[in-house]
Structures are given as structure tokens and as C-alpha cells.
Amino acid sequence: MNGTILFIGWAGFAVYLLAYALLAAGLLRRGRPYFALNVAAALAVTAVSVFKGSVQAALINLAWAVLSAAAFVNARPRAVASGRAVLRGLIALGLACAAALGLAGRWAGAVEALSWTSVAAFVGGYLLFSTHAVGRLEFHLLNVIASTSLLPGLWQDANWPVFALETAWGSIAAVGAVSEEIGEPVEL
Numbered sequence: 411m412n413g414t415i416l417f418i419g420w421a422g423f424a425v426y427l428l429a430y431a432l433l434a435a436g437l438l439r440r441g442r443p444y445f446a447l448n449v450a451a452a453l454a455v456t457a458v459s460v461f462k463g464s465v466q467a468a469l470i471n472l473a474w475a476v477l478s479a480a481a482f483v484n485a486r487p488r489a490v491a492s493g494r495a496v497l498r499g500l501i502a503l504g505l506a507c508a509a510a511l512g513l514a515g516r517w518a519g520a521v522e523a524l525s526w527t528s529v530a531a532f533v534g535g536y537l538l539f540s541t542h543a544v545g546r547l548e549f550h551l552l553n554v555i556a557s558t559s560l561l562p563g564l565w566q567d568a569n570w571p572v573f574a575l576e577t578a579w580g581s582i583a584a585v586g587a588v589s590e591e592i593g594e595p596v597e598l
């Protein structure tokens with residue numbers, strides 16, 4: 411069972427990265443094929459995260475699957491511009507809490523605060539992106555924040571498929587952000 415669930419996690423890792431790399435390179439648009447790949451990947455990564463006890467990663471990917479399925483069937487909930495301000499506030503609060511806990515020597519609390527910051531950045535960013543409330547540049551920047559915030563918790567849980575996914579995801583997001591900023595696709 412352990413080998414099977416890890417295989418499922420690694421398969422989800424590969425599908426996620428393929429879809430995101432194609433989006434970041436401008437070879438895939440925010441449409442049905444992108445969202446279909448994300449549903450499959452999210453469910454696989456949710457399974458390995460539940461198995462490994464990575465609560466935040468499981469919640470992120472379950473929400474990602476639901477949002478992708480809704481976008482796939484074109485059931486776009488209306489996102490308001492104020493959602494961007496709320497999301498930025500949640501991220502700033504989470505990072506501030508993590509910093510304060512870290513400075514106080516409460517490392518477990520700092521890792522937990524970072525992991526929950528990642529949940530807000532991933533889920534909020536993907537909701538805003540899938541409903542066209544943010545563009546690709548802001549989506550990439552939110553993904554850089556979200557992926558790096560989740561790494562300490564994944565390391566702690568020894569959730570290696572998702573740790574590798576988030577490391578690669580953050581790298582693709584950074585390349586995508588640079589690509590959007592300079593206005594030309596960057597080869598991956």
C-alpha cells in the first residue's frame with residue numbers, strides 16, 4: 411500500500427508540473443485541458459498528503475481539485491477585487507506570525523504558521539486565477555510565496571513527493587513571473 415500511494419503521489423507531481431510548466435511557458439491556456447490536468451493531479455497529491463498526514467497539503471490540493479473541477483465545467487464563482495486585498499492581508503499576517511514565532515524560538519509554531527500561510531496563498535490565488543480576478547503574473551507570484559511557505563512543513567512530515575512538487579512548482583512560478591514581467595516566454 412505504501413508503495414502504491416507514493417506512486418500515485420509521484421504521478422500527481424508529474425501531471426501538476428507538466429500542466430503548470432506548459433501554462434508558464436505560454437503553451438497551454440487557462441482552459442479545460444489545464445483544469446482537467448489539475449483535477450487529476452490534485453486528487454493524486456491529496457491522497458499521498460492524507461496518507462503522510464500533511465494536513466495543509468491535503469487541504470490545498472483538495473481545494474485545488476474542487477476549484478479545477480468548477481472551472482472545467484465553467485462554473486466560475488464570482489470573485490471580487492477585494493478578494494485580492496483580503497488574500498494579501500492573510501499572507502502578510504501568516505508571515506508575520508511565522509516570523510514572530512521563529513524569533514521567539516518556537517520553531518514548530520513557525521512551521522505551522524508558514525504551512526497555513528501556504529494554504530491561504532495557494533487556495534486564494536488559484537480561486538482568483540480560475541475566476542479571472544488576477545492575471546498570470548500575480549498568480550505566479552502567489553505560487554512562489556505559497557510553495558516556499560509549505561516546504562518546512564512538508565520536510566517535517568517527510569512528504570517527499572509533495573516536497574519535490576513544491577520545490578519545482580516554486581521554480582516554475584519564478585520563471586513564469588520573470589517571463590510575464592519581460593513579456594516574452596522563457597524556455598523551461
